[in-house]
Amino acid sequence: MDKFKEAKALLLVADFGSLAKAAIQENVTPAVISRRLDALERRLGVKLLHRSTRSIKFTDVGMLFLEDCRRLTNEWDQVEESISFGPREVTGYLNITAPAAFGRLHIAPHAALFLKQHPKIKLSFNFTDKVLGFVQEGYDLSIRIGGNVDPNLVSTELAVNKRVVCASPSYLQKNGIPQHPKDLLSHECLVLNYRDTSHNAWQFQDKGIPFQVKTHGSIDCNDGEILKNWAINGLGLVWRSTWEVQDELKNGKLITVLDEFSIAGYNIMAVYPHQRIVPTKVQEFISHLKKIYEVEIPPL
Numbered sequence: 001m002d003k004f005k006e007a008k009a010l011l012l013v014a015d016f017g018s019l020a021k022a023a024i025q026e027n028v029t030p031a032v033i034s035r036r037l038d039a040l041e042r043r044l045g046v047k048l049l050h051r052s053t054r055s056i057k058f059t060d061v062g063m064l065f066l067e068d069c070r071r072l073t074n075e076w077d078q079v080e081e082s083i084s085f086g087p088r089e090v091t092g093y094l095n096i097t098a099p100a101a102f103g104r105l106h107i108a109p110h111a112a113l114f115l116k117q118h119p120k121i122k123l124s125f126n127f128t129d130k131v132l133g134f135v136q137e138g139y140d141l142s143i144r145i146g147g148n149v150d151p152n153l154v155s156t157e158l159a160v161n162k163r164v165v166c167a168s169p170s171y172l173q174k175n176g177i178p179q180h181p182k183d184l185l186s187h188e189c190l191v192l193n194y195r196d197t198s199h200n201a202w203q204f205q206d207k208g209i210p211f212q213v214k215t216h217g218s219i220d221c222n223d224g225e226i227l228k229n230w231a232i233n234g235l236g237l238v239w240r241s242t243w244e245v246q247d248e249l250k251n252g253k254l255i256t257v258l259d260e261f262s263i264a265g266y267n268i269m270a271v272y273p274h275q276r277i278v279p280t281k282v283q284e285f286i287s288h289l290k291k292i293y294e295v296e297i298p299p300l
Helices: 003-016 019-026 030-044 060-083 100-106 108-117 169-175 181-186 224-232 242-250 280-296
Strands: 049-051 056-058 092-098 121-127 141-145 153-159 163-167 189-192 201-206 209-214 237-241 255-257 268-273
Touching (some): 003 019, 019 030, 030 049, 092 280, 100 121, 163 242, 181 209, 224 242
Parallel strands (some): 092 121, 092 141, 189 237
Antiparallel strands (some): 141 268, 163 237
């Protein structure tokens, strides 16, 4: 049996989570995928994964082998691309993860145009606020907002982003405009109510010196979109990223305050594994987002 087909079966099962879904991608039956995996394990003499009717779980050896298979497959694709003549076609599967709210607002809406430009690509998105591992989860590209990047990964800036404090004109007219972050202690502040209390500590700087103010209010929520809508409705001040509130700032539904105390932004980045040649599908999707974000998420 073709060694490449065996390795590809393993990669597809890892990416799609089941023999049935892997079989659909290969246009074969699940039994064929199962035979390829059996042949691979017999040839290697090790157990790569535990299979049942309900789940598939990789062994420790299986995870290591999966990592090598993915690396070698990517390198093979890159070698083919590097010697191709003419425009390089974007094909295959592109698995992308991104923060949930950002993915809904600024990635998913642009998938249709990318597919129209590259009809032979297949896109798979996972929008979650959990940072997912590339090898373990099988992702080609991660969109992240701020944070530290593993030295084994490469990051490319897609757009500038910063945090702003804002409120509706009606709230500011009724309650006054805070002149210093400490004034927030006497205002209604709409904060995230995650398990810890760190999200009620809003970050600022004064003449380059960072500080924070622990805010509070009569109502909180674990959903940033809801906080924004409450602010629009005049319930209080909110501290959000510009990519979340830029439309409301442009149309006047929200107004920023305390801008002179804003901290440096948490920029939006594309992150991917360090490779000798970056796959064309990854390059093209990054370029696609960059062109859109130049207009969609300009610095405020």
